[in-house]
Structure formats: structure tokens, C-alpha cells
Amino acid sequence: PPLLLSLSPAPTDRQNSKSLSLWAGGQAAMESPTSAASRVDFYGFLDRMRRPEAADLFRSIKSFLASLSLDEPSAEADGARVQAFFAEMEAAIRGHPLWADATHQEIDHALEGLEKYIMTKLFDRTFAASPEDAAADAEVSDKIGLLQRFVRPHHLDIPKVLNNEASWLIAVKELQKINSFKSPWEKLLCMMSCCQVINNLLLNVSMTNDRTPSGADEFLPILIYITIKANPPQLHSNLKFVQLFRRETKLVSEVEYYLTNLISAKMFIINVNGHSLSMEESEFQKHMESAKLGTQMSVASPSSSQGLATSTSGLQKQIDAEVDI
Amino acid sequence: MGCSSSLPANSTGGLGNINNENSATDSKNLKVKLVLLGDSGVGKSCIVLRFVRGQFDPTSKVTIGASFLSQTLALEDSTTVKFEIWDTAGQERYAALAPLYYRGAGAAIVVYDITSAESFNKAQYWVKELQRHGSQDMIMALVGNKADLHEKRTVSSQEAQEHADMNNMFFVETSAKTADNINQLFEEIAKRLPRPTPLS
Numbered sequence: 001p002p003l004l005l006s007l008s009p010a011p012t013d014r015q016n017s018k019s020l021s022l023w024a025g026g027q028a029a030m031e032s033p034t035s036a037a038s039r040v041d042f043y044g045f046l047d048r049m050r051r052p053e054a055a056d057l058f059r060s061i062k063s064f065l066a067s068l069s070l071d072e073p074s075a076e077a078d079g080a081r082v083q084a085f086f087a088e089m090e091a092a093i094r095g096h097p098l099w100a101d102a103t104h105q106e107i108d109h110a111l112e113g114l115e116k117y118i119m120t121k122l123f124d125r126t127f128a129a130s131p132e133d134a135a136a137d138a139e140v141s142d143k144i145g146l147l148q149r150f151v152r153p154h155h156l157d158i159p160k161v162l163n164n165e166a167s168w169l170i171a172v173k174e175l176q177k178i179n180s181f182k183s184p185w186e187k188l189l190c191m192m193s194c195c196q197v198i199n200n201l202l203l204n205v206s207m208t209n210d211r212t213p214s215g216a217d218e219f220l221p222i223l224i225y226i227t228i229k230a231n232p233p234q235l236h237s238n239l240k241f242v243q244l245f246r247r248e249t250k251l252v253s254e255v256e257y258y259l260t261n262l263i264s265a266k267m268f269i270i271n272v273n274g275h276s277l278s279m280e281e282s283e284f285q286k287h288m289e290s291a292k293l294g295t296q297m298s299v300a301s302p303s304s305s306q307g308l309a310t311s312t313s314g315l316q317k318q319i320d321a322e323v324d325i
Numbered sequence: 326m327g328c329s330s331s332l333p334a335n336s337t338g339g340l341g342n343i344n345n346e347n348s349a350t351d352s353k354n355l356k357v358k359l360v361l362l363g364d365s366g367v368g369k370s371c372i373v374l375r376f377v378r379g380q381f382d383p384t385s386k387v388t389i390g391a392s393f394l395s396q397t398l399a400l401e402d403s404t405t406v407k408f409e410i411w412d413t414a415g416q417e418r419y420a421a422l423a424p425l426y427y428r429g430a431g432a433a434i435v436v437y438d439i440t441s442a443e444s445f446n447k448a449q450y451w452v453k454e455l456q457r458h459g460s461q462d463m464i465m466a467l468v469g470n471k472a473d474l475h476e477k478r479t480v481s482s483q484e485a486q487e488h489a490d491m492n493n494m495f496f497v498e499t500s501a502k503t504a505d506n507i508n509q510l511f512e513e514i515a516k517r518l519p520r521p522t523p524l525s
Contacts, residue, residue, distance in 0.1 A: 157365075157416050202391035215370030216361075216392040216412035220419060253409050257393040260411075264422040276418040 045113025079244030128237035363436030365415035371501035
């Protein structure tokens with residue numbers, strides 16, 4: 001059965017129940033990164049790598065990690081080296097006896113496992129490691145904290161018919177999960193699930209109300225609003241991490257499109273002003289000032305939306321222990 | 326409105342193709358990122374939905390999200406072109422974000438509404454923006470949509486044609502409602518795409 005890759009129904013599966021549920025329900029029908037299936041998949045990869053036949057691959061991984069650790073950490077430079085290593089390993093795995101009869105999908109599973117293994121190992125070195133990244137994260141998060149207090153859907157051109165608190169909450173929760181994972185793929189999945197919930201909402205509303213779909217004119221404003229509601233932890237660093245360390249060959253097409261939307265949501269938020277929220281600049285400044293006052297007064301009670309910011313899930317700890325071999 | 330909102334039954338929908346392999350581009354099977362620009366309400370997404378729905382090849386993979394769509398077009402010379410269509414938000418407040426979307430695009434469609442002079446002004450703004458910041462070899466089309474509403478026309482075809490000629494774009498008027506010229510638009514883009522030179 002498809003494990004980590006169960007997101008992509010084969011072309012022949014188009015009319016199966018899963019794709020139907022995409023249309024029928026507001027719930028994302030995609031595999032959650034926390035699912036048992038993706039865990040089994042990762043452990044399957046580790047098991048295979050521990051076999052004597054994989055010793056050569058395992059040595060390559062060890063020596064790559066060792067050579068990287070000799071240099072000063074730099075996310076960009078590390079990104080280039082990690083991508084080159086992924087490409088090298090992909091060729092090695094494709095030509096390896098252990099995968100001689102493997103299907104395309106099995107090879108892809110192995111590469112997902114490799115990415116997760118490498119990036120879990122390199123996480124502390126590569127994720128939000130520079131003071132600049134920490135500052136950028138704080139800037140975005142503080143800004144969102146203020147915007148949360150007064151931005152409403154109509155400020156962003158979101159039509160009333162699309163106000164759906166239940167769907168929006170699901171999207172918010174998906175986005176808030178990004179720090180529960182250390183691999184670029186799983187972080188990306190959280191972003192994609194969030195986008196998919198919005199997508200489903202738009203498609204459902206246009207079908208049930210026989211309404212002309214407006215595409216990005218509606219998608220982007222909702223995504224921005226969801227991002228403000230969610231205040232996802234370390235948004236800047238998460239986006240940068242995915243851009244630098246998700247396997248390049250996988251960061252294309254639809255995935256790239258939705259990632260770009262989240263990057264543009266972040267950019268909109270950083271540059272937000274009165275004009276971008278349909279209000280006079282003076283009114284915007286007034287809102288920001290009173291939001292700041294409100295934040296100072298409630299500083300004793302921590303914001304609930306940040307609950308997921310620092311806690312790494314139990315599952316991730318388990319994975320950390322597992323890769324410590 | 327510009328197009329009916331029924332959606333095809335035979336698509337994976339949503340983000341179904343999240344993990345699809347980046348299919349290799351060879352001289353027979355091209356792939357192109359196409360970005361859609363234009364004011365909100367001009368029917369950008371209707372044009373694309375019309376195109377995506379209008380293809381009946383059951384073997385082609387279709388992706389229909391709210392704002393990302395992909396569809397493969399088979400040409401007479403037996404090449405296929407897979408369009409990956411990136412929609413952009415047309416409202417003024419999101420205009421500054423557009424470069425994130427058209428970066429790396431091989432084709433762009435700039436859409437206006439023939440009944441709205443303002444949307445034509447906006448289209449001219451996008452054309453200028455693409456000329457300045459888009460990639461040099463981007464194939465660009467200027468599209469006047471809602472051609473079925475010709476009795477309310479405020480933008481003349483001649484004016485638009487001249488603007489297109491001046492900017493080395495091709496021009497077509499479409500109706501997402503009646504499907505007029507929709508396929509022709511995408512076929513023309515497909516024909517104009519640079520073919521990779523085969524290794525000899």
C-alpha cells in the first residue's frame with residue numbers, strides 16, 4: 001500500500017473514494033505526517049539502511065555528516081551541499097542492489113527517508129540557527145500578534161459567503177503543526193494541508209452555491225487571514241528551511257505554487273499598511289498602537305496560539321532517538 | 326458571470342498531485358509554467374477552468390485546485406505541452422506580490438475585461454511590469470475576456486491589438502462563457518514555446 005506517498009492517487013484512481021471525498025468534505029483527505037503509515041515507512045527505511053548490504057550507503061551518509069560538521073554552519077551553504085548530496089544518493093540508491101527490483105514509489109520512499117534522516121541530524125545546525133533568522137521570526141510573529149487583534153476578513157476582500165469558522169479552524173491547526181516536525185517534507189505537508197483545506201472550502205462553496213470560482217482572488221486573501229489567525233511558530237525559518245532543504249526535484253509544480261503562496265502571505269504581513277487593509281493609514285496606525293497596548297497589558301497571560309511553538313511532539317522525540325545511531 | 330461553476334468529475338482535485346514526479350521535459354513533451362495576471366473579476370480563473378475542462382483526453386492528468394491547475398494539451402505535430410497554471414490575486418493590495426509568482430514562468434496571460442476600461446489599464450500595468458522584470462523569452466498573451474458582452478464593450482479590439490503588437494505579445498478576445506477562442510489561446514501559446522534542441 002502507498003505509505004508516505006499516499007497523497008498522490010494514481011491517474012487511474014481518479015474516481016476512487018479518496019478523490020471523491022476531496023470534493024465532498026471540508027476535511028483534508030491527505031495522509032497526516034503523524035500517521036502510523038508514514039512512521040512505519042521511516043522505520044522501514046532505517047531498517048534497510050542497517051542491513052549489511054547497505055553499509056556503503058550508510059558510510060556515505062556518515063562521512064557526509066562528518067564533513068559538514070567541520071565547517072561553520074551556514075544555512076545557504078549547507079543547503080547547496082545537502083541538495084548535491086541528495087542528488088548523489090538518489091543515483092546511488094537507484095543503482096543499488098538492495099533496490100534492484102524496487103518500484104519507482106519504493107525508491108521515492110527511500111529518498112524521503114533519507115531526507116528525513118539527514119535533516120533530523122542537521123536540524124539544530126540548519127533550522128533558525130542564525131541570529132538574523134531568530135530576529136526575522138520574532139518580527140513576523142510580533143507583527144501577526146498585533147494584526148490578530150483587529151484584522152477581520154473584510155479587510156482582505158474575503159467575501160462573506162466564504163466565512164466558514166469550522167474550515168478556517170482546521171486550516172489554522174494544520175499550519176500551527178509545522179514545528180512538530182523536523183523534516184522539510186513533513187513541514188511542507190503541514191503547509192499543504194492548510195492550503196488544501198482552503199481549496200476544498202472554495203470548491204465546495206462554488207459548487208453548492210453555483211457560484212463563479214474566483215481562484216487566487218479568493219485563495220490568497222484567505223491564506224493570509226489563516227496565517228494571521230494561526231501565527232505559526234517561526235514562520236520565516238520554516239519557509240526558509242523548506243526552500244533550502246526540501247529535495248529540489250520535489251519542490252516543483254503544485255507544491256511550489258502553494259509554498260509560494262505562503263511566502264507571499266508572509267511578505268504581505270511584513271509590509272502591511274493601511275492601504276493593504278482597506279483603511280486610512282492613520283486608522284491603521286491607531287489600530288497598531290492600541291494592539292501594542294493590549295499586548296503589553298496581557299503580557300502575563302501567554303497567547304494560546306503559540307502553544308505549539310516550542311514543544312516538539314513525543315513522536316519527534318522518538319524519531320530523534322531512532323536516528324541517534 | 327463569466328463561466329459556469331460546475332467542476333469536472335474526473336479530476337484528482339485539490340492537492341492530489343502533491344507527490345507527482347517532475348516529469349522530464351523532452352522535445353516531444355514540454356512542460357511550462359504559465360502565470361495568470363489581471364484585475365480581480367475579469368475572469369482569469371474562468372478562462373483556465375474552461376480550458377482544463379475542455380480537454381477530453383482521458384489519459385491526461387488533470388489537477389484542479391482553486392488557484393493552481395494543470396492540463397496537458399496535445400498538438401497536431403504529436404508534441405504535448407503540460408501547462409502548470411499559476412493564478413495570482415488580482416486585487417491592487419496584492420500587486421506587489423506578483424513577482425514571486427511570475428519568476429521563472431515560461432508564459433504569461435494578461436487578462437482584462439472588454440467591458441471595463443479600468444481592467445485594461447491594469448492589464449497595461451502588468452504588461453509593463455512583465456517587460457521590465459519577467460524573463461526575456463517569456464511568451465506573453467494579452468486577452469480581452471467577456472467577448473460575449475460585446476454590446477457593453479468599452480475597450481476596442483484595435484486598441485488592444487496595437488498594445489499587444491507594441492509589446493511583442495499576441496492578442497485574442499475570449500469568452501469563458503461560450504468557450505470562444507479558449508482552446509486557440511492555449512494552442513497558440515503552446516506553438517510559440519521554444520522547443521528544446523535535441524542533442525545530436
